[in-house]
Amino acid sequence: MxxxxxxxxxxxxxxxxxxxxxxxxxxxxxxxxxxxxxxxWIDAEVSSGPPLVMIYHDDKLLARYAFPEDGKPIHFHAKGELGISEIVIDADGARFLSSPCTTEYCVSRGHRKKHGDIIACVPNRILIAIEGSHKQNGTLDAIVE
Amino acid sequence: MPLLNKIKLIPRPPLAELEYKAKWLSLLLLAVGLHIFEAALPSLGPWFKPGLANIITLLALVILGPASAAMLAIWRVIIGSFLIGTLFTPTFIISLAGGTAAAVVMLTVWRFIPGITLIGISLAGALAHMTVQLVTVESLFIHQHALYYLLPPLLLLSVITGWFNGGLAMYIVSRVKESE
Structure with a gap:
């Protein structure tokens, strides 16, 4: 008691x-x-249409990919402030495979696949964002600069 | 003896001033310790920390007053970042911006919103901290609005941790007052 x-x-x-x-x-x-x-509001903004992987350096769009339907991984090398960040897009999602930053928090974040997901590498100023394809103009599978 | 006569004795500071400095330094050391502890915790999300060190800012606000609390919040980030090796890195700038904004917002709501307790003050501080961190990243490092996609889930986590930390601060303040 x-x-x-x-x-x-x-x-x-x-x-x-x-x-x-x-x-x-x-x-x-x-x-x-x-x-x-x-x-x-953000969900409505980014969730329209199939997801696209947008890769930015600062305010510049470096590449835009759809997730590979055949599951074959796409490798992209993004040049940032510190060097090259290697990004992989496969059936599991998009992720940083390697980064020249010291902390490598971006690498430890793992895969991201859902609309509105982002992974940022602040020291190297590289951003991966998953956005809806209907928000984008056109229906290209990939744009690479 | 002639040499001793030439030396001017430094006047002893008033006891109240010494006590105030001792309290401020003790709180600062506690805050720095918690800052380092939080840095060692596994990441709960980008730029997200539970904000335990902010509890000490709340204690300083109640025990020592607003100016001391603001100074403590700023010095905690500077000394903590120096000790964990992130001084003048982007992490430091983001932390300093968030910490300063949180301190300013907490002091403002404490001063101007009647009926608010440490819980509400902590909640407002946590929301300000998170928002300003993301604005800093967007405006200084990665100029992409896509970063704001993260804001709602991170703010929701901040609401939870802000409320919890405020409650914890109220409990600690009551225990400190009991012991005085």
Whole structure:
């Protein structure tokens, strides 16, 4: 009984510290509504049509690929600020295979395949973004500069 | 003796000032420790950290006041980045921009929104931190609006961690006040 009473008190205490005031809850509600609508809007923007892999260096589009239907991997070498980042696009998604940056966070992110997914290598300024093909002009399978 | 007479004694600072400095430095060391701990954690997502070090900024806000809290937030990023070896790298710039923005927003909501607690302040800080980090990456490093695709899920995570950290800060403040 004593243990149960102690557990109840702990639960009440936890609720006490984490419940917040009405102002906090109002702020929470406003934040959640804003995030929900932003998410819906971005989803509608990028989810139209089959996914395309967009590879950017800074503000320049380097390449645009559809995911290979035959599953044969596509290798792309993106030249960034530090050197060459190797990108692979296959049936599992798009990923950085290697990068000249020191941290290699971009390589550790693994595959990305869903609409709206991105992988960024900030030191080398290379970005992989998965976008809907209907957002793009034309229906090319690949553009490479 | 003549030499000793020539030496002017440095006046002892008031005890209150020493106590204030000791508290500020203790909080700074705690914040730097948490900053390094968070850097060592496995990545939960690009530019996403649980924001545990921000709890110390909240404590500084309550215990020492707004100016000390703001200074602590900035120095925590500078010293923490120096110790983990990312000083003046893009990671440092992104962290500093996010940390400064969070501090400014937290102090603003604390000053101007009546009825807000440390939970609401922490929530606002977490949202500001994440938003400004992405804006910094987009404006300074990768000039692509596609980066903002990440914003809603990252903001949702920030809401959760911001609320949790605020609750934790309230608990710690109450325990500190009890012990005083």
């Amino acid at each position: 004593a243990t149960l009473a102690s557990e109840n008190t702990t639960k009440q205490n936890l609720w006490h510290w984490f419940k917040g005031s009405w102002t906090d809850r109002l702020l929470l509600l406003a934040s959640l509504i804003t995030i929900f609508y932003a998410w819906q």
